[in-house]
Amino acid sequence: MSKRVLIVGGGMGGTIVANGLARHLGDELRRGEVAITMLGDTDQHFYQPGLLYVPFGRMRESELSREQRQVLNRRVTFHVDPAKHIDVEKNQVTTDSGKTHGYDYLVLATGSRVMPQNIPGMVEGAHWFYELAAARKLRQALDTFQGGTIVVNVNAPHKCPVAPIEVTLMLHDHFRAKGMGEKVRLIYTYPIGRLHGLEPVANWVKPEYDRLGIAYETFFNTSKVDPAGKTISSEEGVDLSYDLLITIPPHQGAQVIDDSGLGKGGWVPTHPRTLHREGSTNVFVVGDTTNIPISKAGSTAHFEADTLIDNLVSLIVDGRMTRTYDGKVYCFLETGMKTGTYIWFDYETPPSPSPPTQMVHWLKLAYNRMYWLSARGLL
Amino acid sequence: MSERHRVDARGAMCPGPLMEMIAAIKLAAVGDEIEVLSSDRGTVDDIPEWVAKVGHRMVESVALDGYWSVVVKKAK
Structure with a gap:
């Protein structure tokens, strides 16, 4: 019987996980040994960090979104059908349309919202x-x-x-x-x-x-x-x-997390290194959805997603986890319209901002365009 | 019935233990207690300073093995 990976949420974290798994498990997907399904609430993939530039007319709205189907690996099954109830005891997720999806591994990537x-x-x-x-x-x-x-x-x-x-x-x-x-x-x-x-x-x-x-x-x-x-x-x-x-x-997390009793405010209690939902061995959490006390940021979701991809591939292929998340976060920081700097830190290393330069500003602008490669798991 | 919520902010660089506590206190009910575990010595001063400004109540602040436990009661 094939291993079923179900990803709830089609933002940055969920999408990177889906594409990374599809790339590493291509043979297993072809042989029908693995199935990857994503449940999203929109057919569009939105690049949220680009919103910073919109009030200043520095990014066009057309640059901020793509069709989610085009961003996802073609072997990932994608439904625009948001999760309505997540039952981690029965290993199943019920959607708005009334469908029920069972899983062997669940990835919660439901994100956060402004309130x-x-x-x-x-x-x-x-x-x-x-x-x-x-x-x-x-x-x-x-x-x-x-x-x-x-x-x-x-x-x-x-x-x-x-x-x-x-x-x-x-x-x-x-x-x-x-x-x-x-x-x-x-x-x-x-x-x-x-x-x-x-x-x-x-x-x-x-x-x-x-x-x-x-x-x-x-x-x-x-x-x-x-x-x-x-x-x-x-x-x-x-x-x-x-x-x-x-x-x-x-901000708060997604309503479905609260409604399913998985975490107050929509934040799921999560092990900071394994990214397991506390109390589960087959439920993982990525991005803003965790309650880990670190930055809720795209880079956090990306580094967590890389950890999850390696571990899920190892679990499916070898039955074991392979590594832990070290708390890494990397953020570009615009220091005006012409200069920028960056910070990185992890659980052990505090950040140390460098003097702003024009080069880092350009790098951030370049990343805004290259994001789509990240989402596809290529960068 | 009042509850005690625990925020394990040990090793939290960003946004930091006080920001984590502020986020947690917003989700709590009046009368609930929030316990923040922090490996940052500054928390022992930061949290009581903020609690005094806003009008919540300090319950205790205890040094443990390499970290601190600070407990606040939501008063309003």
């Missing part, structure tokens, strides 16, 4: 760029902005931890290039007592903000937004007035 509705007034009063429609709306707001105070507000938890710094520095360059530098005041808020979760990044960005005249408010956890009064307030008791509010909304 601006969790904070009163945020939907009505704020802009964000983590979704396409919102990024379009922000682009329009930036185009018509005549000057004043822009608050860049960061909420926990959120994915892509460097994006708030990137958008702040890009906003600075954007308005300076338009000759509006003197008319725009930027204020950045962050939930903890420094400007970023990573202390070396916080230590790097503080003098940058000071040099550029970007104000900041730390220990700022948003309690409410008043769209009429154009004020944002924190649980710590601080009120800030704004003319334009750009928020990184709080």
